[in-house]
Amino acid sequence: KNQVEQSPQSLIILEGKNCTLQCNYTVSPFSNLRWYKQDTGRGPVSLTIMTFSENTKSNGRYTATLDADTKQSSLHITASQLSDSASYICVVHFMNRDDKIIFGKGTRLHILP
Amino acid sequence: EPEVTQTPSHQVTQMGQEVILRCVPISNHLYFYWYRQILGQKVEFLVSFYNNEISEKSEIFDDQFSVERPDGSNFTLKIRSTKLEDSAMYFCAGRTGADTGELFFGEGSRLTVL
Numbered sequence: 210k211n212q213v214e215q216s217p218q219s220l221i222i223l224e225g226k227n228c229t230l231q232c233n234y235t236v237s238p239f240s241n242l243r244w245y246k247q248d249t250g251r252g253p254v255s256l257t258i259m260t261f262s263e264n265t266k267s268n269g270r271y272t273a274t275l276d277a278d279t280k281q282s283s284l285h286i287t288a289s290q291l292s293d294s295a296s297y298i299c300v301v302h303f304m305n306r307d308d309k310i311i312f313g314k315g316t317r318l319h320i321l322p
Numbered sequence: 323e324p325e326v327t328q329t330p331s332h333q334v335t336q337m338g339q340e341v342i343l344r345c346v347p348i349s350n351h352l353y354f355y356w357y358r359q360i361l362g363q364k365v366e367f368l369v370s371f372y373n374n375e376i377s378e379k380s381e382i383f384d385d386q387f388s389v390e391r392p393d394g395s396n397f398t399l400k401i402r403s404t405k406l407e408d409s410a411m412y413f414c415a416g417r418t419g420a421d422t423g424e425l426f427f428g429e430g431s432r433l434t435v436l
Contacts, residue, residue: 243424252326252413252427253365298365300425309378310355310425314364 211236211300221319226289230316232282232299240304244284245272247296247315250312255285269297286318296319324348328339328414328428336436340402343431345397345414350390351426352419356389358382358410364414371397404435 213234222228232264234242241260245253250259257268259275270292270293286293296315303309327346335341343429347354356368369389376389384406391397397416401408411430417423 227355247365248375248412250430250432252415252429253425258424275392310367312357312367322379 210302211311213311214295215313215316217316218314219317219319220225221294221321222289223321224289227285228289228318230284230286230297230299230318232284234280234282234299234301234311234313236280236303236311237299238304239277239280240302242275242282243300244271244282245298245300247298249266249295253287253298253300259268289320290319291322294318297310326414326426326428328412328431330431332430332432332434334434334436335404337406339375341404341408341433343414343433345428346395346424347397347414347416348426349365350418351416353377353417353423354375354397355415355425357413357415357427359413360410368399368412378403399432404433404434405434409433409435422428 234274243258246256247253252318256271257266257273259273260318261277270287273281296317299313301311329344354371357365359365367380369383370377386402388400411432413430414428415425417425
């Protein structure tokens with residue numbers, strides 16, 4: 210079954226600390242994986258995309274990694290800020306199925322001052 | 323910067339009433355989607371739309387739901403007879419035809435069924 214599993218379900222850290230969110234997937238055939246940030250009551254916004262051949266990609270304080278062999282991805286947030294409080298959703302696209310996109314349940318991140 | 327716009331932002335309706343949620347996608351997008359998110363839960367796929375027809379739909383998208391894009395601009399989701407469990411945030415999204423195309427989401431329409 211094609212699934213996207215994220216951990217932890219929720220996370221609380223102090224402002225300025227780093228954290229890492231995990232995503233495991235069983236989607237096949239795999240095309241690409243995106244991390245989206247969803248602020249409360251808003252639509253998700255893409256942070257980064259990882260294709261099959263990419264291992265790591267950074268977007269400011271966000272760094273995503275992908276291990277296509279183990280089908281795992283991580284999102285590392287450096288020097289967290291209060292505005293990082295949000296849900297982070299791992300989304301995986303099938304290859305050759307433009308309309309087939311699987312969402313993870315998300316990790317709810319709370320940054321405390 | 324172009325964006326996906328959705329209306330209304332919030333609608334309250336009585337059970338059994340019809341509801342139409344509207345979306346104006348970004349003009350160069352080719353694939354369109356409706357998702358819903360029940361409070362505190364994950365984003366769930368409802369339906370995808372390409373080339374003026376439904377390309378895929380989930381088991382949630384039963385006979386009470388329909389979509390259309392009659393004028394090449396507005397993309398609408400209709401719920402014919404709302405149920406209490408239809409209360410959720412409904413997101414419209416679109417993307418280009420590229421394999422790695424990013425999904426651009428609207429701000430959502432919150433539906434409350436009483």
